Amino acid sequence: MSRYCYALFPFLLFFLTIAAAAQTPGTIKGKITTSDGKPAADVTVSLSNTTKGTAANARGLYEIRNVAPGSYILSVSFTGLTTQEKPVKIGSGETLVVDFVLSENEKELQTVVVSSRRDKQASEYAAKMPLKNLENPQVYSTISADLLNQQAITSYDEALKNVPGIFRLWESTGRGGDGGSYFTLRGFESQVTMVNGLPGLTNGNLDPANLEKIEVLKGPSGTLFGSPVIGYGGLVNNVTKKPYDDFGASFNYIAGSFGLNRITADVNLPFTKEKGTAVRINTAYQQENSFQDQGFRKSFFVAPTLAYKLNDKLSFLLLTEFMQEEKTNPTMLFLGRDMPMQFKDLKDLNYNNKLSLTSNDLTMKNPRFNLQGQMIYKLAHNWTSQTVLSRGQSESKGYYTYLYDNENGRRDFGLFATKENARTATTDIQQNFTGDFYIGSLRNRIVVGFDYFGRDQSASGPGWGKIHNVNAQGEVNYTDIDPETGEEIQFPEVYLTQQSVDQMLAGTEPTSFLARDNAYSTYVSNVLNITPSLIAMVSLRADYFDSKGNPADKSDDYHQWALSPKFGVVYQPLPDKLSIFGNYMNGFKNIASSQVSDDEGNPIPGEVRVFKPEHANQVEFGIKTNFGGDKFTSTISYYDIRVDNQVLPDPINTRNSIQGGSSRSRGLEVDINARPFTGFSVTAGYSYNDSKILKGREGDVWLEEGRRPFWAGPANLVNLWAVYKISSGLVKGLGLGFGGNYAGENLTLNNNSVGVFRIPSYTLLNASVFYDADKFRVGFNVNNLTNEEYYGGGWSTVNPQKPRNVAISLMYKL
Secondary structure: OOHHHHHHHHHHHHHHHHHHOOOOOEEEEEEEEOOOOOEOOOOEEEEOOOOOEEEOOOOOEEEEEEEOOEEEEEEEEOOOOOOEEEEEEEOOOOEEEOOEEOOOOHHHHHHHHHHHOOOOOOEOOOOOOOEOHHHOOOOEEEEEHHHHHHOOOOOHHHHHHHOOOEEEEEOOOOOOOOOOOEEEEOOEEEOEEEEOOEEOOOOOOOOHHHEEEEEEEEOOOHHHHOOOOOEOOEEEEEEEOOOOOOOEEEEEEEEEOOOEEEEEEEEEEEOOOOOOOEEEEEEEEEEEEOOOOOOEEEEEEEEEEEEEEOOOOEEEEEEEEEEEEEEOOOOOEEOOOOOOOOOOOHHHHOOOOOOOOOOOOOOEEOOEEEEEEEEEEEEEOOEEEEEEEEEEEEEEEEEEEEEEEOOOOOOOEEEEEEEEEEEEEEEEEEEEEEEEEEEOOEEEEEEEEEEEEEEEEEEEEOOOEEEEEEOOOOOEEOEEEOOOOOOEEEOOOOOOOHHHHHHHHOOOOOEEEEEEEEEEEEEEEEEEEOOOOEEEEEEEEEEEEEEEEOOOOHHHOEEEEEEEEEEEEEEEEEOOOEEEEEEEEEEEEOOOOEEEEOOOOOEEEEEEEOOOOEEEEEEEEEEEEEEOOOOEEEEEEEEEEEEEEEEEEOOOOOOOEEEEEEEEEEEEEEEEEEEEEOOEEEEEEEEEEEEEEEEOOOOOOOOOOOOOOOOOOOOEEEEEEEEEEOOOOOOOOEEEEEEEEEEOOEEEEEEOOOEEEEEOOEEEEEEEEEEEOOOEEEEEEEEOOOOOOOEEOOOOEEEEOOOOEEEEEEEEEO
16 A cells, blocks of 8 residues: 555545534433332443444443434434434434333343453454454454353364464474464464453463353454464454453363373353452463473463452452473474485375474473553543553573484484573553543444563573484484584484483583564554444554663664554445454564674674664455354455565575565455354355565575465365254253364475475364253363364474373363
C-alpha cells in the first residue's frame, strides 16, 4: 500500500465526521432491572437505524448520548433472552428517561450471562478492545477449554492441532533464550509468546491447566503487539482463567500410555458477598515417559489469580504463574546443511524410532515465573483506563544435547552436549485508554496505548563437546576423520552420564553471554462505523528499539525506528450474521548490526554494517459468518504476505552480510465451528500455503531464490473434531468424539547444493468415549488409532512422534 493511501485515509474519515456533526444531539438514559427488582448488568441497549448503543453497568444503568432528534425503536437484548423494544421520540437537546424490566429474575439472568460469556468467538485481546469477531477485519482462531477437556489434552503443543494453518517444527528443547516449541504459522516461524495480550516468554513447555482459551491471531500483528513477541504469520495468545463470584471447584486425574500421570485442580473462592472479589487457583502435576527407550518429563504448575473490585469504577487483577519442569531433550535428528545429503529420504535414513539416542541422566530444568498486574479505572461511562504490568522469568539449567549430521560419508551423527545456566527476564508496562463514543452518527471505538518492553538475557557455562558418534540404528563409535589427512582418528570414550559428560566439558573453553534490549512504543487504533453495516479500522504504531547487546561492550549497541500501520474494512450485508472483510497488516523485526570482515574472515576495526528493520506486509480478504446464534460460525480467507529487507550473505564476500532478500507466503484458510443440533458440535479447518523465496542467493540453504523455505512446513493441513453427547433419556451425558489431522508432505531441507529431504504426509485418527454428569466426568481417549509412524520437522530436522496411545480421565466437579 502506497504512502498516498496512508495520507488520504485519515482525511476521508475526518470529512465524514465533520459532515455528520451538524445535528443537535439529545440523550436517552434509564435503568434495567430483573423481575425481582435487581439490577440487570451487561444487557445491550441499541437504537434502531443507528450504530448507537451501550451496555448496562453493574447497577443496571445505561446512557446513550449524542442522539439526533427523531423517532426510534429502543431495544434491550442479551444472547439467550427475549428482546424488548419501546418506541421513543426525542427532541433537540432533550434528555429522555426510558426504563426496562426483564421477565427473568436475577438468578436466571446470571445463568444466561455465564453461558453467553462462553462464546468462543468473542475476544478482548485480538484488537486490544472489546470487538465482535464479525466486526474485526483480522482473522483469529479460538480453542476453548471445553475442547481441551474433550480431547484429554495434557501437552500444550497438542492443543494447537485444532487450528488451521499451524504446524510444529521443533520440539521444546529447553535451551536458553528460545527453548520453547517452534511452530510454522502461515509459512513463518512462530513461538508462543503471549499471555492475556502481554508478553509471556518461556524456555520450556507450557501447561494447559490455567487456560480459558487459546487465541491464534493470524498475520503480522506488529501494529498492536510490537516486534519482540510476534511472528510474521501471527501470534499465539493464552487467555487464562479468571476468578468469578461463586464458589466452585473441579479435580481431574488422567492416566495413560508411557507412564502418564496428571493431576489438576481448579478452585474458586469468593472473598466477600460483594461481587468482583475472589481468588482462583489452578494447579497441575504431571509425569510422563517418552515412547522411546529413554526420555521423560515431569512438571509442577500453580497459578493463583486474585480479582479485587474496590468500587464500580476501580478494579484490580493479579495473575501469577509458577512452573517447575525437568525433562530430557526430545530426539531431533539434524540433517547436514553444508554438504550434499547422505540420506535420500526416510527409508534411506532407516531410523529406529524406538531409540531416543540419549539418556535419562542428562536432563534440563526449566523453572518459570510469570506475574501480571492489571488496574482498570472507569474514567467515564464510555472511557476506560487500563494500566498493566507484566514480569516474567524463564531459566535453563542442565544438559542440552543435539544430534547433528557429521556430513563425512559415514552416515552417522555427532551427539554434542553442553551444560547450560541461562536466564531470560522480561518486563512489560502498558497504559491503554479505550473509548466508545459518537461524533454525530459515527460510532468510534478507540484504543490509545503506550508500551515499554525490556528483556535481559544471560548465560554462562562450559563450551560444547562431542560425546560420541551414533547412526540412526543406534550403533556408537568414537572415531572421526582428520579433515587434512583423511585418516581415521580416535577420540576418548564418553558415557551418557552426568559425571562423564562433566569431565568432557571440563576441557572446553568456558562461555558467557549477557544482552539487554528495550522497546518503547505508542500506538492508536480506531474502529469507525461509517454506517451501521460498514466498519473501518485504522491503526498505527511508532516503535523505538534500543539494543545494548553486551552492556560492557559499546560496539554491539544499535537502535532502530519503525512505523507499523494497519488498515481494515468490514461490511456486513447481513448484520451479526455475515461479514465481508479485507485488511492490510504490517509486522517488523529488528536486525542487529554486523561486524564487517576481510577476505580472510578477520574483523575490520571500526567497520560495522547497520541494517534497517525487516518488514512483513500482508493483504487479506475473506468472509466470516455467524448463523443461528453461534450454531454455525466460519471464516474463509485468502492472504498474501511479503517480507522484505531480509539479510543475505554478501555475494562479494560471503563472510559479510547485506540486506536485499525477500520472501512471500500466500494461501487459503477455512475455519469452521458448527452446532447444528443439540449435543452435536464440529470443529474443522483446512489450510493451503504457498511459500517461496523471491530474492536470495544461489546455494544458500536459508534463502535460495525460487525455493520453498525449510521452515514453511507442509503446504496442506486439515483438522477435524466432532462430538456428540446425548442430552436426554436414560443415558443422558454419554458421548462420543472422533476426528484427526492430515499434514501434507514437508520439505525439511530444500536446497540445490545440499539436496531435498521430504518428510511424507500422514493422517492421524483420534477417538473418545465419555460420560458427562453434573458432578463428574469420565472419559477414555485413543490417539493415533491406526498406529501411524509419522514425523515432524523443520530447519533440516527429523522429529519422531508418538505411536498409538490412550488416556483415561476422571473429573469431579463441585
